[in-house]
Amino acid sequence: MAINVSLSVNGQAVSRDVQPNRLLVDFLREELGLTGTHVGCDTSQCGACTIHLDGLPVKSCTMLVVQADGARITTIEGLAPDGDGGDLHPMQEAFRQNHGLQCGFCTPGMVMAGIGIAQRHGLPSNDVIRAELDGNFCRCTGYHNIVKSIAAGAKAMAMTGAKTVAETGGE
Amino acid sequence: MDIPARLPDPRKREKKMYRFEYHKATSLEDAASKRSTADDATYLAGGMTLIPTLKQRLASHSDLIDLAGIDGLAGISVDGAVVTIGAMTCHAEVAASAALRDAIPALADLAGLIADPAVRNRGTIGGSLANSDPAADYPAAVLGLGATIVTDKREIAADDYFLDLFETALEEGEIITAIKFPVPKRAAYEKFPNPASRYAIVGVFVAETEGGVRVAVTGAGPCAFRVSDMEAALAGNFAPDAVAGITVSADDLNQDLHASAAYRASLVTTMAKRAVAKAAG
Numbered sequence: 382m383a384i385n386v387s388l389s390v391n392g393q394a395v396s397r398d399v400q401p402n403r404l405l406v407d408f409l410r411e412e413l414g415l416t417g418t419h420v421g422c423d424t425s426q427c428g429a430c431t432i433h434l435d436g437l438p439v440k441s442c443t444m445l446v447v448q449a450d451g452a453r454i455t456t457i458e459g460l461a462p463d464g465d466g467g468d469l470h471p472m473q474e475a476f477r478q479n480h481g482l483q484c485g486f487c488t489p490g491m492v493m494a495g496i497g498i499a500q501r502h503g504l505p506s507n508d509v510i511r512a513e514l515d516g517n518f519c520r521c522t523g524y525h526n527i528v529k530s531i532a533a534g535a536k537a538m539a540m541t542g543a544k545t546v547a548e549t550g551g552e
Numbered sequence: 553m554d555i556p557a558r559l560p561d562p563r564k565r566e567k568k569m570y571r572f573e574y575h576k577a578t579s580l581e582d583a584a585s586k587r588s589t590a591d592d593a594t595y596l597a598g599g600m601t602l603i604p605t606l607k608q609r610l611a612s613h614s615d616l617i618d619l620a621g622i623d624g625l626a627g628i629s630v631d632g633a634v635v636t637i638g639a640m641t642c643h644a645e646v647a648a649s650a651a652l653r654d655a656i657p658a659l660a661d662l663a664g665l666i667a668d669p670a671v672r673n674r675g676t677i678g679g680s681l682a683n684s685d686p687a688a689d690y691p692a693a694v695l696g697l698g699a700t701i702v703t704d705k706r707e708i709a710a711d712d713y714f715l716d717l718f719e720t721a722l723e724e725g726e727i728i729t730a731i732k733f734p735v736p737k738r739a740a741y742e743k744f745p746n747p748a749s750r751y752a753i754v755g756v757f758v759a760e761t762e763g764g765v766r767v768a769v770t771g772a773g774p775c776a777f778r779v780s781d782m783e784a785a786l787a788g789n790f791a792p793d794a795v796a797g798i799t800v801s802a803d804d805l806n807q808d809l810h811a812s813a814a815y816r817a818s819l820v821t822t823m824a825k826r827a828v829a830k831a832a833g
Contacts, residue, residue, distance in 0.1 A: 382573060401574035401616065402606075425604055426748070428670060437644070437673040443603050444674070447574045448596075448618065497669065515750065516668025 386450040390415070391459030399446045406430045406441035409456060417457035417489045421518070428517030431490035431497075432456050438497035440516070457489035460496075471537035472496050472530075481530030483521035490517050491527055492534075499535035507532060570612040576621045580704045580727055583617050587725050590615040595727065597640060597679030600671050625678070625729060630655045633735045633762075639678025639728040644669065646677060656697070658739040658757070658831070662689050665743055667750050678728040681713075684720045684775055686806060687751035691776035692741060694731060696757030696768035702730040717774040736761045740830035742823045744771075746810055753811050754819035758827040760790060767795075767824060772805050772816045782824055790832055792825040 383398040390413060399408060409415045409432070418441060421429030425443040432441045433455040460470035469477065472495050482488040491514075498505055498513045505513070510528045519527060573590070577583035587593045593615035596602055605611045619625065625640035630651045637646060646652060647664035666672055666680075666689050680690045681701065694701070694710045701708040704727045713721045722728070739759035743752045752771035759766050765786040767779045785794040800820050805813040 384574060401572055402569040404568075404607075423607070425600065425671060428668070431670055434673075438670045439673050440670045443600060443671075445574070445599070445603065445616075447576075448599065448620065450576075494670065501669075513669055516670050 384447050384450075386446055388449050388451060389453045391455060391462065401445065401447055403446045404442060405432075405444040405446050405449055405454075408446040409441060409454075415456050415458050419486055419489055421486065421490075426516070426518065427487070428490040428494055429487050431493040431517065433493060433497070436500075438494050455493075457492060460492070470496070471541055472499065472534035475534030475537055476527075476530040479526050479530040479533055481522070481526045487517060487519045487521075491519065491531075495527075495531040495534055496538070498531055499538045502535070504535055504539060505532065568609075569606045570609065572606075572613050573615045574618065575615060576618045579622055580729065583619060583622065583727060584704065584725055586615070586617050590617075593617055595619055595682070597682070598642060598674040598676040599679075600667070600675035601679070601683050601685065619678075619727070626676075628652050630735075635659070635733045635735060637677055637731050637733070639681075639730055640676050641678075643667070643672035643675050643677070643680075647672065655735050656733060656739065658736075658741050658759070659693050659697070659733060662693050662741040662743075662757070665689060665741075665745070665750070677731060681731065682720065682722060682728055684714060684718055685751070686717055686774055687746070687749075687753070687771045689741070689743065689752055689755055689770060692752070692755045692757035692768045692770035693733075694768075695776045695778060696741075696759045696766050697733050697736055697739065698759075698761055698763060698766055699734070700732040701728055702732060703728050707732075711778075714775040714777070719775070734761060738831045738833075740827045740833075742827040742830060744819050744823055754816050754823050756820060756823035756827045758786070758824060758831050760786075760831070765790065769800070769820055769824075772800070772820055774804070774806070779820070779824070786828065790828065792829045792832075795821065795824045795828060798824075 385398050387396040409418050419429035421427035423442050425440045430442040431438050435453050461467050472492050494517045507528050510531050575586050591614035594613045596616045596618045626638045628649045629636050635655050643663045643666045653660040680688050699710045701713050708721050736759040741757045743755035746753050754771040757768045765783045767782040770776045781798045782795045800817050802813040802817040805816045807813040
């Protein structure tokens with residue numbers, strides 16, 4: 382039986398009828414067209430599907446939409462809401478500046494996880510960043526530039542007081 | 553940002569999971585009643601094991617009853633010599649709790665070793681204990697500290713709780729509401745993680761409690777178990793050397809592609825030594 386869910390996605394109110402066995406990642410990608418959130422392993426190992434749920438990084442391939450009823454969700458698309466030509470989120474900009482990606486498949490999850498690391502640890506050491514990236518896999522870069530990017534992004538976030546859409550409510 | 557209209561064929565991946573009905577319980581009574589009237593229902597806590605299991609079609613249920621909306625099931629409180637952790641408290645919250653870190657740092661450390669940060673934001677202590685995965689971390693702490701499992705019906709001592717592979721003393725429909733941990737004099741957890749999954753190949757929790765020394769092992773057997781020979785040795789001499797010569801039999805231990813039973817038996821001694829060294833610190 383379909384269930385009505387109402388949630389905030391990147392600051393926009395969304396209300397839909399969904400099947401109980403609908404995964405959050407599929408809902409975001411297929412119903413809302415937010416294909417920046419990727420499906421990698423689909424077994425909650427790789428972190429390509431990482432989004433923010435009420436401000437905390439979670440794996441959207443391992444969550445039902447119905448569990449997110451009433452929640453505030455931020456996806457990679459919500460970090461720089463103005464799109465092309467607009468300012469990137471400091472963490473996105475740090476990935477760009479530090480060449481923190483090659484093929485880019487894991488990048489949305491890396492950026493969302495990176496913001497979570499910065500929010501939890503402030504200015505994390507490289508060791509902390511590496512430990513905190515346990516649940517995000519990259520098969521191209523060898524992680525070195527990802528760690529550099531997150532360190533730089535955390536620094537930029539601390540300087541600018543950057544907030545995600547989840548924290549500001551899309552204001 | 554415009555959200556486009558429904559795209560074609562969103563049903564394809566929906567077929568991964570068998571269909572089920574979903575209910576959000578408003579109270580413990582509501583949850584138990586919804587479960588008893590459904591055909592083959594199960595409870596949903598954080599879902600970090602249940603949802604992957606459903607996705608792989610290793611399980612199917614007629615109904616999922618979500619416990620996330622029930623008030624009062626999450627949170628950590630320290631009251632003198634007892635720490636109470638609500639069943640729906642997520643691992644990240646346990647790892648980050650300053651009050652818990654003061655009272656039982658080994659337990660906060662253990663929570664920070666479970667899975668990865670994103671999973672720790674969803675997975676719950678009650679869900680982990682109800683599932684009783686043989687390689688989960690919490691069972692070692694619950695048994696090692698001699699905790700009490702509080703349910704909607706009764707209190708269960710840790711020593712009576714873990715029965716076998718994915719089998720606990722919980723009765724059909726019984727709901728864990730909290731876990732009460734006595735504060736030990738000293739304790740530590742050492743884990744040899746599977747490098748891919750971070751589950752424990754072997755984890756050993758050692759505690760010196762009011763009731764004596766306890767040594768609890770996860771990952772090695774069908775469920776968490778104590779090692780009485782090590783406990784007796786540590787009671788006389790709380791030092792790594794005391795357990796260095798004590799081994800558990802490999803006969804009933806787990807064996808898989810990650811580690812043989814004999815290797816797991818060897819790891820029990822090694823992790824016990826490290827845990828004692830850390831606790832004695």
